[in-house]
Amino acid sequence: MISVLVIEDVPGLKEFAAGLSGDNEFFIVSCSGLPEALEKARSQRFDVVASGPSGLELAKKMKLEGKKIPLVLFSGESNEILTVEAVSSGMDLILIPHGDLALETENIRNMLRKAAIRKRYCDDMEKKEAKYLSVIESMDDSIYMVDRDCRYLFMNQKHLSRLGRSSGLYKGKTYRDFHSEEETLRFEAQVRQVFSTGARVDEERDAEDGTKFLRSFEPVRNIDDDTIVAVNVISRKVPLSVEFAFPYRKSENLPGKGENSVYMVDRDCRYLSINPRHLERLGITAEETYLGKTYEDLHMRGKTEAFSRIVGRVFETGEVAWDEYQAGNHHFSRRFCPVRDRKSGEVIAVTVVSSNITDLKMTEKSLIEANRKLNLLSSLTRHDIINNLTALRGYVELSMMDDPGQDQLRYLEKMLIIADSITHQISFTSDYQDIGVKSPQWQDVREIIENAAQLIDMQCITLEIGFRDLKVFADPMLEKVFYNLIQNAVAHGGKITKITFSAHRHTEGVTVVCEDDGIGIPDAEKELIFIRGFGKNTGLGLFLIREILSITGMSIKERGTYGKGARFEIMIPNAIYSCE
Template sequence: MSKKRGEYLISVLIIDDKPPVFDIEEIVTDKKYPFSLKIITDIQEALNEIKNNNPDIVIINSRKNGLNVHDFLREIKKEVRPPPHIVLISGFKPEFIGECISHGLNIHLINEDNTDGELRKLKSFLSKYSEVYEERNSKSLRNAKYRSLIESMDDSIYMVDSDCRYLYMNKKHLMRLGRSSELYRGRRYQDFHTEPEYEKFSGIISSIFETGEIFREEYEDDKFRFRRIFTPVSNIEDDSVVAVNVVSVKTDPAEKEGINIDGEDKSVYVVDRECSYLSINRAHQERLGLKPEQIYSGKRYEEFHPEGKSESFAEIIKKVFSEGDYFLDEYCCGENHFSRRFCPVKDPETDRVIAVTVISSNITSRKISEKSLIESNKKLNLLNSITRHDILNNLTALQGYLEILMEDSPDEKDLKYFRIMKKASDSIQNQISFSKDYQDIGVEKPVWQDVDELIGKSSSLLSTEKIAVKSDLKGLRIFADRMVEKVFYNLIQNAVSYGDTISEINFTATEGSDELIIFCGDNGRGIPDEEKMKIFQRGYGKNTGLGLFLSKEILSITGITISESGIYGEGACFEIKIPRLVYSFK
C-alpha cells in the first residue's frame, strides 16, 4: 500500500485470457478510483503473484480457458494470509459461492446476462470498496503511526490504572528493565519495586486520579538521573481519569536543573513509499522552514533536501518497506550532526508496512563531546602503550634472568622461590596483555557486523579439526564494538579447551518480540551451577580468567548481555541477548 494524491492505492489483479475484462482497465485506472492494476493470463503465474504480493482484490473471469476455480480458490485459502477479496464474474453456481464463503473466503459474485450489466455492477462494487477501504486504512494509519512513534521513542513509556497495575509498556521500558512483556501482564508496580518506591509512586497516581493534573518529578538511582512526567488519561465521555501515562527520560547528571521534559528537540515525520510527507511535527516544520499554516501533505522529501541525501533517504525507506524492520542512521547537514530512526508503520490487520515514521534528533553536542573523548583516549592510549612497552621490556629481562637462576641453582629451596617468582612474572605479563585488549574496547564507534562471518573467522583461527562448528545465523548482523570477534573466539576457544569429550559447537538463534537470543551450545562437560555467574568475573577460572569477563564488557557497549544456561554433564550453553534495535537481517 502506498499513498498518492491523498488516497491509498488498492492493488487489483485480473485473471483472464483476453484482457482487459469488459473495460475493467478503464474503470480501475479512472482517476476517481485509487487502484493499481495488474493483468495475468497464466494460472500458475497468477497464483505466484497472489502468494508473493497478496493483492487486495482478485477479479476472476469464469470464461478463462483451463481454469479450475475450485482448486484455485482452495490454494489461495491454504497459502495466503489474509486472503484477498475475490470477485467472480459470471457462470458460478450459488452453492459453489456458499462453499467458498464457508471456508473463510470473501467472495463477491457478478452474474449478469450482458456485458453492460456486469460492468455496471463491477463499477459499483469498486466504488464502495474504495470508500470502505480508505476509511478503514485512514484509521489504521493513524493508530499505527501513534503506536510506531511510541514504540520507537528513546524514552520509557508505560501506563497504569488506579491500582498501579500495568496496562501497557513500550519496548524501551522493557529493555531498560531487562524483562519480557509477558512478565508484566496483570502485575502491579509494587511487584517489581521496593516498598518506599511503591509508596511514593502510588501517592502520585492517587493524586492524579483525584486532581486530573499533570505531575513532574526528577529522581536518581545508583547510576543515572531520570525525569518523569505523569499524564492523566481521561474518559472521552465524562472527562474522568481512567489511567495514567508515565514517560521516564534518562538525563545527563551534568544537565542543569529544571529542564522541561517537553523540550526535546526531535523532528518527527511520517512518509509513504514514495517519500511523500503524511505528517510532520512542529520541530520538523521549523527545520524545513515551513510555517504552521503551510501545506506539507503530498510534498516529497526531495523538495527540501539536496539530491545525494534524497537518494540515500529513498533507499532506506525502500529497505524498511521491503524488510519491515527498524533502521538506524546518522548524517551531517552543514556543521550539524543528526541521528535518525526509521520505524515501520504496520497495518494491524495485515502486518504490511504502510508508512515509515522517522525520528530525527540533533546530536551535534554529543558528536563534539565524542570527538573530544576520542582525542583524549588516543593520547591516553599512546601513553599506556609506551608505558606497557617499557614494562614488558623490563619484565622480559627479569624472566630471562629467572630462567638462568633456575637452571644454575641446585638448591631445591631456592628453586621453589624462583618458580613462585616466575609464576608471578607470568601473571603480570598476562595482566598487561589484557590491559591492551581492555583499553581498545569502545575506542572505535560500534559498527554493523555479520555474525556468521565472525564465527567462521574465529573458528579458522583455532584448531577445531576434530570438532564440528556449525552456525545457523546466516544473514544476521549485530551492532557491536569492533572487538566483538573476540567474543566468538573466546566462546569457541573455551569449548575446545574445557569441553573434554566435545565433538560439536552449535550457534543458533531465537527471535522474540523485543530481543534476539544467540545460543552457543556444545556437547561437552558443561559448567556447574555454582560457577555459572562466577565465570564472568575478572580473574575467575583457569589461565588468565579474563576471556569471558572481556567478552561481557565488549558486548555491554551496545546493551548486549551474555549468560550461561547449560546443564552440567550435558554441555555448556551461552545465551547472548541482543536488544531489538541492535540486530537486523540482510
C-alpha cells in the same frame, strides 16, 4: 462553493433547486427519488442534502456505510413523528417551513450555509484527529492517559501490546491492575505530583528484566478553565547501554518542549504532515507550503536516496528503523515508525521523529579523544613493563645457571612463575584497553564465528553454525568473544567432537547458543567462571567475553549439564539485532 444534493420528493423542491442553480454560491445536483440519490451520494461528495422524507432514509443508509451527510429536511406540515425520528438519527438540521418555499428562500439558504460550514468543520476535525491518532499509533513508544485515580482513559497499540491486552479491554482498569504494588505506588506519586504542581515530570526507571525506560508525565488541561483533568504518559524503552541510539536522554530534548521534528510521509516520500519545529528547520513559514512536496524537493539528492531507502524498508518490514545523519555542524538521530491502517494493519505511511544530538556527539568525541590518550599512555607503560620483565627473566635464568643451592633454585623457579603470570596479565590489558575504543557497529555473526575458528587448531573437532544473516550491533572486539568460547571448548572441554552454534528468537530478542559435547561446567562454577582471575591460566578469557558483550546490552550465561557438555547462551536484545 457549497455542493447540495436535492431530492425532489416534496412539492416546491424542484422549483427551489432550479432557483439555486443559477447562484454561484451553490452547486446543485437534483434527483427524483431515493435510489438515484443513493447512487449519487456514493459516487460524489456533497456538503449537504436538501429533501423531504427520502433524505431521512438516505442519511440512515449512508450512516451505516460510515458516511455522515448534513440534512436539511423539508416537510409541508408539522410532523412530530418525522421530527423525533430525524433527531434520533443524528440529523444535523431540520427545517419545517410554513407556506410557500419561495417565501423561505433566504432562510433556507442560511440553513444550507450553516449545514455546510458545520460539515466542513467536522471533516476538518476528523482529519486532524485521524492525523493525530496516526502519529500516536505509529510511535514505537507506549503512550497512554490516566485520570486522577490512575484509571486508564486511552492506550495506543504499542502500550496495549506491552501489557498483552486487546483494544478496549483496558477500559475501567487502573494502573494497579497491571503492575506490582511497588511500581503502582511509584506511578501514583508521579501522577499526584503532576495534578498538584501542573508541571511535567520525567523519570528513568529499570524494569525487572533490566530494561531501562524513560517516562514523561504531561498534564492534560481543560480548554475552558485550564484545570488539569488527566495525565498523558509517554514511556520509551531505552536499548541497554546504547544511549547514543536513543535521542531523548536529555530532558530538554523530550517531545513536548518542541525540540523534535516530527513529520509523516507516504511511500513516495511525499509529505503528509509536518510539525512546527520541522517547518522551522526547513525554513517554511506556512504549513500549506509543503503540501504536494516530497522529501527530494527540500533536500539534497544524496540525503534523499538514503531517506527513501529507509522509508522503503519500513514499508516492506513494518518495523521501526533508526539512522543518524549530519547537517552542517549538527548531528541528528531519526526514528522511522510505521503508520498502519487501523482495519487492515497495512503500512500506509511513515512517521519520522528527528532529534538534535549534537551535544551528545561532541561529548562522545571528547570521550574518544580522552580514551585515545589514556590508551597511548597505557601502551607505553605496558611496553616499559614488558621490557623490564624480559630483563628480569634474563637475570633469573642466568642465576639458575650458576649452580644455586636447592632452596635458592626453588625461589628462582617461583620468581619465573610470577614473572610469567605478570606477563600474561599485562598481555590481557592489551586486549582489555581496546574494549569500547571504537564505536559499536553492525556485524555478521556467522562470519565472525568462521573467522575466529580459523585462528584455532580445531584438530578433529567439527564446527556447525545453524543460522545465517544474523547481524548484531556490537563492539568491534566481538570476534574475541567467539574466539575465546571456541578456544575454551577445545582446551578444557575434554574429548569433544563437535561445537555447535544456533540462534533462537523470542519476545525479548534472540539468543545465540554455543554448545559442545565435552565434559561441561560444574553447577557450582557456572557464575564463577566469569569472574576475573577464576580458572586456569589467567582466568581472564570469559571475564573479557562478558565485558565485551555488555557494551551494547548483551549478556552471557552457562546453562549446560555437567558431564554432557558446556552450553553458553548469549542474549541479544531486540534493539541490537537484525535478520535479513
